[in-house]
Amino acid sequence: MKATAKANVNIALIKYWGKRDEELILPTNNSLSLTLDGLYTTTTVQFKEELTEDVFTLDGEKVTGVAFKRVTEFLNIIRKEAGKESLYAEINSKNDVPTAAGFASSASGFAALAAAASKAIGLNLSDEELSRITRRGSGSACRSIYGGFAEWQMGEKDDGSDSYAVPIAPRDHWDLRIAAVILTDKQKSVSSRDGMKRTVDSSAFFQGWVESNPADLEGIKEGIKARDFHKVGEIAEANCLKMHATTLAAKPPFTYWTDSTMKVMQEVQKMRADGIPAYFTIDAGPNVKLLYLPEYEETILERLKEISDVTEVILSRAGEGITYL
Ligand code: PMV
Numbered sequence: 001m002k003a004t005a006k007a008n009v010n011i012a013l014i015k016y017w018g019k020r021d022e023e024l025i026l027p028t029n030n031s032l033s034l035t036l037d038g039l040y041t042t043t044t045v046q047f048k049e050e051l052t053e054d055v056f057t058l059d060g061e062k063v064t065g066v067a068f069k070r071v072t073e074f075l076n077i078i079r080k081e082a083g084k085e086s087l088y089a090e091i092n093s094k095n096d097v098p099t100a101a102g103f104a105s106s107a108s109g110f111a112a113l114a115a116a117a118s119k120a121i122g123l124n125l126s127d128e129e130l131s132r133i134t135r136r137g138s139g140s141a142c143r144s145i146y147g148g149f150a151e152w153q154m155g156e157k158d159d160g161s162d163s164y165a166v167p168i169a170p171r172d173h174w175d176l177r178i179a180a181v182i183l184t185d186k187q188k189s190v191s192s193r194d195g196m197k198r199t200v201d202s203s204a205f206f207q208g209w210v211e212s213n214p215a216d217l218e219g220i221k222e223g224i225k226a227r228d229f230h231k232v233g234e235i236a237e238a239n240c241l242k243m244h245a246t247t248l249a250a251k252p253p254f255t256y257w258t259d260s261t262m263k264v265m266q267e268v269q270k271m272r273a274d275g276i277p278a279y280f281t282i283d284a285g286p287n288v289k290l291l292y293l294p295e296y297e298e299t300i301l302e303r304l305k306e307i308s309d310v311t312e313v314i315l316s317r318a319g320e321g322i323t324y325l
Pocket of ligand 1: 017031
């Protein structure tokens with residue numbers, strides 16, 4: 001009745017942005033990500049007959065309120081699946097993702113929780129089944145089941161049974177690197193959940209975003225297969241810009257960018273003009289992630305250090321999927 005699992009964060013190269021079902025967390029487009037190395041959550045779940053409710057501890061502190069509710073509601077799905085609806089658990093999580101890094105730690109968090117809880121309660125799930133359940137905690141988390149490149153297939157069915165991630169290429173297929181550029185000025189950000197909803201409900205650009213996604217996805221899959229850095233980078237950067245454009249056309253409009261975000265984006269464009277291959281991607285926050293190849297790491301770091309708004313740069317590479325400890 002006890003299991004421990006570790007899951008890494010992932011970074012989307014083709015973004016998940018929009019739900020067609022809020023309750024089941026079903027997306028309006030496929031997305032594709034790279035699971036990173038060394039940015040992870042470790043979670044132990046122990047089900048106990050004597051408990052009358054779940055107890056959730058994160059980094060040594062008991063969690064209550066909205067964060068607790070999300071965890072316990074997610075465990076209800078696992079309990080139901082196992083036919084053990086009145087069995088509660090102690091959940092202990094440790095985040096080894098720098099909080100300021102602007103990585104959705106919900107991805108590593110829900111992937112580790114789903115894996116540990118399903119194993120502890122005795123469900124023997126395939127990767128596909130685990131990904132499908134993980135999706136219900138946080139959409140992007142369903143891609144963290146796999147190492148390397150993974151694609152979340154949106155599916156078509158109303159019940160979500162065909163909406164889960166599949167592996168595209170293992171971590172050792174290609175040594176693509178990611179640098180997370182941490183910026184000084186924090187703005188109060190719209191949560192990805194609220195941002196997506198506002199975009200779907202009101203953005204004049206939402207239809208264009210959805211319609212242009214399949215071509216991006218096909219192109220990037222070809223690029224990954226051929227290890228074509230420019231092809232992958234160009235598509236990832238353009239896909240990110242399109243996602244962020246939808247927020248500007250929402251009612252009321254919003255953006256995750258700050259002036260520091262823009263400075264880094266412009267620096268990346270300058271790097272390219274100077275013959276340094278680098279591309280950017282941005283999620284639901286101001287920080288920027290750079291895509292680069294190992295031989296340019298030093299040069300890119302030097303250029304980033306010249307920007308005064310940059311407080312820290314976290315370097316990562318392709319990582320592994322779920323592991324059980
Ligand atoms: O799974 P969520 O609700 O944290 O949404 C993540 C959305 C983005 O990070 C912006 C894009 C993505 O595909 O990860």
